[in-house]
Amino acid sequence: MGQTKYETDKRETFHELVWEVANKALNDAGITVREIDNVVTISSDFWDGRTISTMAVSDTSGGYDKDITTVEGDGTFGVLYGMMRILSGSFGTTMVVAHHKGSESSMAGITNTSFDPLVERKLGLDAITSSALQARRYMTVSGGTEEQFALVSVKNHGNAMRNPFAQLPMDITVEDVMASEMLASPLKKLDCSPVSDGAAAVVLAAERSAKKMTTNKKRVWLNGVGHCTDAYRLGDRDLADTRALKKAAKKAYDMAGVTLDDIDVAEVYDAFSYMEPLWLEGLGFCEDGQGPEQIERGNFTLDSELPVNPSGGRLSANPVQVAGLAGVIECVLQCRGEAGRRQVRGAEVALAHGINGMCGQSHCVWILGK
Amino acid sequence: MRQLADWKSEVEEVVFPGKICVPYSWTVGSTLSRWYVQLRDDGEIWANRCPSCGTVYVPPKIKCIKCYKDMNDWVKLPGTGTIETFTVVNKERPGLDPKKPPFVYAVIKMDGADTGMVHLIGGVEPEKVKVGMRVAPVLEKERDGHITDIKHFKPIA
């Protein structure tokens, strides 16, 4: 696997970022592009400002004259498709590579276009304002407070100080978060993930192909996955109800044959501070409504039983589409024992989670391990 | 053929439609057309109901999202509702804000329906808006068949 340092206003074009990580991933796997049977790129015509976004990276991703396809959504979904292509028997290895340059676009403008042009778009909704609606609904249902959510931001930015790839390592306090600029209540600047640029890639291999590879890096297996999509309009569902995530998680746990106790570390899609406790409820680590309280008790810090977002999470770097893949990569690093100062000791089973759409309409859950 | 703008600015296509020179016109379709015509011509908010499970949706659905049945039963709603959640938008977003901040978005659980509608809350100071507040629609006098035919929802006693 390979990832770039996540930051904003990168000077490289996104093709160059893809080239960088594709090479990193190949080196890490100890193979050349010749051993890659097919490529799944994860890209978005919207954020790239180009239609047929695959075209822009088909060569740098190693896809020249190969079977190549594109998933438009979070990286976790791309890994799923990359895996299914191998399991079909048609391919032995898949290069999955995601890229994003948020700094080249307007986050508000682009997320506004995910709203129905026939109804909500004209009202001017975007990612932050719609998530603010979800945040307050979650507060009403759970009794959670802005201060409790702020703890997530403090934890994750703090974790990021141990991650050389993270964009925003910061030593902050709850007061800092509470004092940051109010964007759309209850979300303040430090409750929100930043605009990021970056790319990441993983090389997937079927068991039989992996055995032939001569790298001495420990292989981390994709043991379970599930994905599920909820209703589209914000008013069609209870925004604090994580039913789609629950369905996706159950599928992943059953497929991997794990229970919650088996999981040693988790990367959860914290695009906003309130999302971490909300998704932890959907994943089953907290009872419904208990997420904020558990955060306050410190149950998910680096030195707890279940460290969540040791990488710093999406709050510390959120290159959209790449971000879920970055979570998968962090799980790989943890399982390999290569996570440096944020290493969770004895990590053997890891969970990576990605979301797609506004307010986590769609979820993908991965269980990785030995 | 029109000149395309400098490439760096074209990635803002969705905010400033002129930049990438791809104009759009979206077909409203049968279901939403009917909804908007009622709103525009009669100032009424309607919903439709699934013949199988009875779920009532506003804005109306083309198929029930639970049963995938055709939705041909229409129901007139009183228009009132309860604020399920809201946000006070504080920071300006050029090109997107429907009015100058601070203003309020809300999901309003509509009376007579099983779903909520997203819209603006007006006629009250943003800091006074609360979850659970009862609200009613304020319609524009001149309407052209879009969601903005409803100016906002305002609190009622």
Place this chain on the structure above:
Amino acid sequence: MGKRVGIVGVGQTHHASHRLDASGVEVIAEAVTRCLDDAQTTLDAVDAIIIGNMDHFENINYVDMWAVDGLGGCMKPVFKVTTGGTTGTTVGAAAYYSAASGMFDTVMAVGWEKNSESDTQAAIATCANPVLERDPFAGAIGPLATEYSMYMKAYGATEEDAAIVAARDRNNALNNPYAHNRMHVTVEDVMNSPMLSYPVKFLDMCPRSDGACAVIFAVEEKAKKMCDRPAWIHASVVRHDYTHFGDLEWQWMPTLERATLQAYKYAGITNPVKEFDVAELYQPCSTTGVKWLDSMWFCERGQGPKLIRSGATHMDGIIPINPSGGVVATNPIGATALIRVAEAAWQIMGRAGDRQIPNVKKALATGFGGCSWSDVFVLGADLP
């Protein structure tokens, strides 16, 4: 390793230049409903859904999220793939691999487009590298016209050869109730139609359409129960290249050749013209219907015109091409390539109505897009 997969149901909308009666979501629902009817099944039986279109045509981000109502995708696994013109075959391939992986038994692929909602050429123009290529070479017609000019010069092909292909496809469409353009057309009509970009004329070129197509893929055990004659997938191969237009090979279509040869190898095809009973080919312009035949080894290099003029590719020939009318008759871009797979599947399933070729055992379907990207499907009436 991997499961065998067959197509058990297909649905299409009545494609048109402007479906003003239906929004994008309604058009999708139309195709999905018809597909479920064709497969005689319900959404409960569908385990996963994959959708595709070209974003810049409708300007809707996260289409997979937005389309949930039309797809019947609420609380189901849904994701989106998109690869330009090949999107339809990419969606089909994604559904095929999802089922073949053993993770999902029944998967629905949906391709759609409402090209009426935007300026197609302007939207396509954004695919070109904005720094190097967008201004001089944008749009789809330019590259297609250029490649046929080169073919004419190299092999003596004529505009009339392409006109024969255009007339063939457009007349075939008269038998297809779903086709967008259904018109009786002579070779002379094509030759007299307005010149768009030499040598491509108006009736040589595909339209832009509104429409959707849905196809259900099922694993062997399920497919046998759902359908008495599934169209089994024998091969699905994709080859893409392109860095800049100037890098491409213009004399033939290398990606199409590599993809078809690989597909033939998987499917055990050695003599395509003899062994295929029908072909639904993604030919965005009638000129490609002459030029690309040798890339699929239907004939020797440069001998496309001879094959066309022999009548072999007409409905009563030995290798009927595009009984549906093909892309020149119908082109909702995100769906177009999937419609090739769908039509080929219906031919095998015996459900192609007035355009049915008798006794179809093997069918070829292709997708094309990006620039010089090629996708190939081989379908068969017997298990692979």
